[in-house]
Amino acid sequence: MLKTKLDKTVIRLSAAILLLAILSGCSSSASVQINNDFPTVLAEPQPVSASIVFDKSFSTYIAEPNKNTVIDIGTAQVKLLSNAFTGLFNEVEFVTSTEEISGANSLVIIPSVREVQISTPSDNYLNVFEVWIKYNLEIQTSSGETIDSWFMPAYGKTPDAFMASKSNAIEEASIIALRDAGAKLMLDFYRIPAIYGWMMEQKILEESK
Numbered sequence: 001m002l003k004t005k006l007d008k009t010v011i012r013l014s015a016a017i018l019l020l021a022i023l024s025g026c027s028s029s030a031s032v033q034i035n036n037d038f039p040t041v042l043a044e045p046q047p048v049s050a051s052i053v054f055d056k057s058f059s060t061y062i063a064e065p066n067k068n069t070v071i072d073i074g075t076a077q078v079k080l081l082s083n084a085f086t087g088l089f090n091e092v093e094f095v096t097s098t099e100e101i102s103g104a105n106s107l108v109i110i111p112s113v114r115e116v117q118i119s120t121p122s123d124n125y126l127n128v129f130e131v132w133i134k135y136n137l138e139i140q141t142s143s144g145e146t147i148d149s150w151f152m153p154a155y156g157k158t159p160d161a162f163m164a165s166k167s168n169a170i171e172e173a174s175i176i177a178l179r180d181a182g183a184k185l186m187l188d189f190y191r192i193p194a195i196y197g198w199m200m201e202q203k204i205l206e207e208s209k
Helices: 002-027 074-088 166-191 193-201 204-208
Strands: 030-033 046-053 062-066 069-072 089-095 107-119 130-141 146-157
Touching: 030 166, 046 074, 046 204, 062 107, 069 107, 069 166, 074 089, 074 107, 074 166, 130 166, 130 193, 146 166, 146 193, 166 193
Parallel strands: 030 069, 046 089, 046 107
Antiparallel strands: 062 069, 107 130, 130 146
16 A cells, blocks of 8 residues: 555656656757758649749848747748749749849749747647747739738647757747648648739639640
């Protein structure tokens, strides 16, 4: 009987120590740099040409969702979105400013990051780390006329909180969020009502059938 009570006490103590370790990790600092390569998109692009502007603020973007966390996603998001845009358009050029645009393409797209948010087990009372990346795509014609300003949120989370460190957990959730952004761009871009309307006006949809 005494042994059973001791066993239960040990289990409770172990669980308390584990929970304390998790919460301590959540409050510690984390500096994450995402350098992943992403697979090339296999898709049949539409007969549309586009200039994609990855300006310096986007390609070097470093998020600071709170005072203890820094996430460098600039290089990774350029790699990922470059792959996605290549799968959307049959002709695409990537430039670092609007001044570099050749002028021969139909669309000009300028991505930007509105906000990055994170949630840790101490915030959400769940056994996961979560990352939200909120993108905005300014979509214009080659003459500078705005077609749409499209809000594109992306989300990623870890399977559970039991990872080697807070930094590793946030890195994994960030990579999943970036992949979510690429998937949403591929699936939803031509479903944007303003883009669909523009393509109808340009008779691009009829030509692609």
